Amino acid sequence: MVASLQLELTAAPAKTSATSLTLRHRHLPGTSLITVGGEIDLANSDLLARYVGRVRRPGDTVVFDLTGVSFMDCSGLRVLISAARHADDDDAGVRLAGVRGAPARLLRIVRLHPLLPVYGTVEQALAAPANRPSTR
Numbered sequence: 001m002v003a004s005l006q007l008e009l010t011a012a013p014a015k016t017s018a019t020s021l022t023l024r025h026r027h028l029p030g031t032s033l034i035t036v037g038g039e040i041d042l043a044n045s046d047l048l049a050r051y052v053g054r055v056r057r058p059g060d061t062v063v064f065d066l067t068g069v070s071f072m073d074c075s076g077l078r079v080l081i082s083a084a085r086h087a088d089d090d091d092a093g094v095r096l097a098g099v100r101g102a103p104a105r106l107l108r109i110v111r112l113h114p115l116l117p118v119y120g121t122v123e124q125a126l127a128a129p130a131n132r133p134s135t136r
Contacts, residue, residue, distance in 0.1 A: 021047060022068070025055040031126060032060040037068030040076030040103075049079045056083070059090045063125045067098030072106055084115050093117075097125040 021044045022037035032055060040048060056062055062083055066072075084094040096118045099107060107118060119125035 020044075023048065023051045025051075027055075027057060027060075028126070030060055031063055032056045033063045033065065033122065033126075035065040035068070039071040040069060040079070041071065041073045042075045045073075045075035045079050048076065049082065052079065052083050053086075056086070059092055060087075061092045061130070062087055062094045063097055063122065064094065065097050065122045065125075066103060067100070067122075069099070069103050070101060072103040074106075076103075077106060077110065077112075080116055081112070093130065095119060095125040095128060097122045 020038045021040065022035075024035040026033045026035075034052060034055065036048065038044075052062070064080065064083075080094065080096070087094050094116055096107070096116050098121060099118050104118075107113070107116065117128070119128060
């Protein structure tokens with residue numbers, strides 16, 4: 001279990017004209033931690049997808065810290081599902097942390113918790129045992 005985690009994230013801010021999205025990442029042993037802030041929608045979901053593809057290390061579990069995400073539509077959900085499929089190809093998985101509000105409601109509606117398990121905090125997501133469902 002992770003007793004404490006000091007998040008010293010590498011900043012890589014990104015903005016779109018319609019909505020803003022802030023992206024940061026940190027590499028931990030066996031984990032790519034990606035922190036997302038703002039709104040994930042059709043205007044910027046491709047930016048998120050490219051960012052994930054660039055910073056995720058093959059074989060790493062990907063933990064998305066979505067604490068700062070106030071809105072997510074289906075295009076954002078598509079990015080998370082795609083990340084889970086890529087992680088599955090590398091015998092890894094994806095975990096979501098700190099999902100609240102509208103994004104949490106979307107995830108409850110689509111019932112993808114077996115594919116995209118949700119944890120209350122980043123620390124809980126990092127400490128969770130490896131239990132990858134296959135995306136195939």
